[in-house]
Amino acid sequence: MTKAPASSDPAGEPPHYLGHRERLRERFNKGGADALADYELLELILFRAMPRRDVKPLAKALIGRFGSFAEAIAARPERLREIDGLGDAAVVELKIVEAAAKRLAKSAIEKRPTMSSFAAVVDYCRATMAFLDHEEFRILFLDKKNVLIADEVQGVGTVDHAPVYPREIMRRALELSASAIILVHNHPSGDPQPSTDDIHLTHQIIAVGKPLKVAVHDHLIIGKHGHASLKGLRLI
Template structure:
């Protein structure tokens, strides 16, 4: 009697999630990202870091914890690492997506006059800051033709405050030979309405810059639900 050959690796049943992954990729290829829910787009990112695991429950858990795809990829690494099952490789994949989004948005304002591409400036700032869970204050330094020289974070703070030092801002502007700056900070609460402190601080920076011939073109406040321009609101 001939014995049946022992089953080889090629005969083993594929994990149940293999077909799901291919179907999800196929939907993305044919219909694009808009056809996918946030957790499904997150699954596509996690596939690379977790090739042998069903990542749907993890993706749903992340959306439940942080709120949206954008808030997940913008979350600080230490907060992401609090999630059970999310290892270093997966966190790295998420931060790569965030870095790619920022670089794409930044490319739309580089080598272009910032004031003539205001919507691109706002889009870039929203990509960089709208979903942060701590307040961040950044400066866009511009040359005489309003081209971007540098984009620098000047301070990172708490949920409702970031340190701002007007003289340090102007010192840096002079180092870069900047003729103008755009101030930008986010409100983690989501509401971009400027506070009394925001307005007062902006006028302090304007006063320090005036004798140095460094103009403050605008102060943008970025929230999850929109943005505010102090110049547009006629507050400067």
């Protein structure tokens, strides 16, 4: 006697979620990501890691824990594994999507004058930092034509502080023969408004760079709901 496939129910019928998967894929093909809720987009990713399981409960659990699609894929692997039933394969799939988003955003600012593609710079910084649960301080090093030489994280910290050393920043700028830099850091609280400390630190870095002829073009603060530019706010 021929046995029913392991993925079928006792009556020999295909699992209910297979039809659901096909319907989701069809909606995505016709309407793109805008046609899907955040948890449904997560389902599409989880399908690859869990071909024989209904992943809707997991996708909804991710949204319940982290709040949105972007925050879920940006979450640290150890936090993702706190979701019951989310294994290593699923975590890898989510982090691949995050890496792809960052790579696409970065490609928009590479080999182009950075200051003439400011919107792309902001998009890249948001893709990279907006949904982190800790503070990072990033430097974009630019050449004489304002083309990106390097993008480096100079400090990683807690939910509200990352250690930053102005002289170390300038030492690295000289090593790279950078003529200018853009400072970038995130506020995990979500509010991108600069603090008094943010402004003070920026002026310290400007002062250290001035005799070395390394200009500070801007200091961007990235939040979940937007960004702030100290140059745009006329604070530098």
